[in-house]
Amino acid sequence: MIYGYIRVSTDRQTVDNQRFEIERFCSKNNIVIEQWIEETISGSKTPEKRLLGSLLEDVKKGDLIICSELSRLGRSLFMIMSILNQLMLHEVRIWTIKDNYRLGDNIQSKVLAFAFGLSAEIERDLISQRTKEALARKRSEGMVLGRPSGSKSSYVKLTGNERDIRALLGRSFSKSAIGRIYGVNRMTVDAFLKDWLHKD
Numbered sequence: 001m002i003y004g005y006i007r008v009s010t011d012r013q014t015v016d017n018q019r020f021e022i023e024r025f026c027s028k029n030n031i032v033i034e035q036w037i038e039e040t041i042s043g044s045k046t047p048e049k050r051l052l053g054s055l056l057e058d059v060k061k062g063d064l065i066i067c068s069e070l071s072r073l074g075r076s077l078f079m080i081m082s083i084l085n086q087l088m089l090h091e092v093r094i095w096t097i098k099d100n101y102r103l104g105d106n107i108q109s110k111v112l113a114f115a116f117g118l119s120a121e122i123e124r125d126l127i128s129q130r131t132k133e134a135l136a137r138k139r140s141e142g143m144v145l146g147r148p149s150g151s152k153s154s155y156v157k158l159t160g161n162e163r164d165i166r167a168l169l170g171r172s173f174s175k176s177a178i179g180r181i182y183g184v185n186r187m188t189v190d191a192f193l194k195d196w197l198h199k200d
Contacts, residue, residue, distance in 0.1 A: 003066070007041065008040050022066055033066070044170065060090075067094070068096065076170065088104075
């Protein structure tokens with residue numbers, strides 16, 4: 001399957017320019033787009049909150065996604081890297097027109113996939129290490145870190161880490177991945193976020 005992916009940030013922008021670029025590219029290269037995915041949403045939103053998330057779940061080995069440029073996938077470099085890594089691990093090709101990227105089954109893509117995966121692992125380790133250091137500091141200051149009577153575990157393990165959790169969400173970490181970092185399950189993360197956003 002060959003997909004054309006288009007994203008604009010606001011409804012004041014138009015998808016026409018990106019669609020024209022993709023169609024012109026396909027015409028020159030004898031390619032036919034079999035399915036278009038168009039959405040109007042900020043690139044800072046995680047893929048799960050965009051149509052892109054559904055596309056990432058639907059694509060299969062050998063599929064091709066064509067978009068105008070890598071920035072259409074996400075606003076942050078880390079998010080783009082995570083998406084590319086996911087696609088390459090599933091042997092899905094992605095081509096961009098302005099950037100002239102051709103990521104697929106070649107040595108360049110495999111090197112990039114390794115680099116992306118390593119970067120994500122390093123990022124997780126750094127955040128985990130900062131969390132452990134913060135907990136150790138709180139213990140040294142005499143703070144009781146056990147579960148207080150009548151309180152939820154989310155407030156013990158997640159409270160005080162709101163900034164790091166916000167950063168992880170901005171880098172397209174799933175709630176399950178965040179839960180693994182802090183030693184809680186996905187539902188605990190979800191409940192904590194809802195309560196935190198309500199207070200915020």
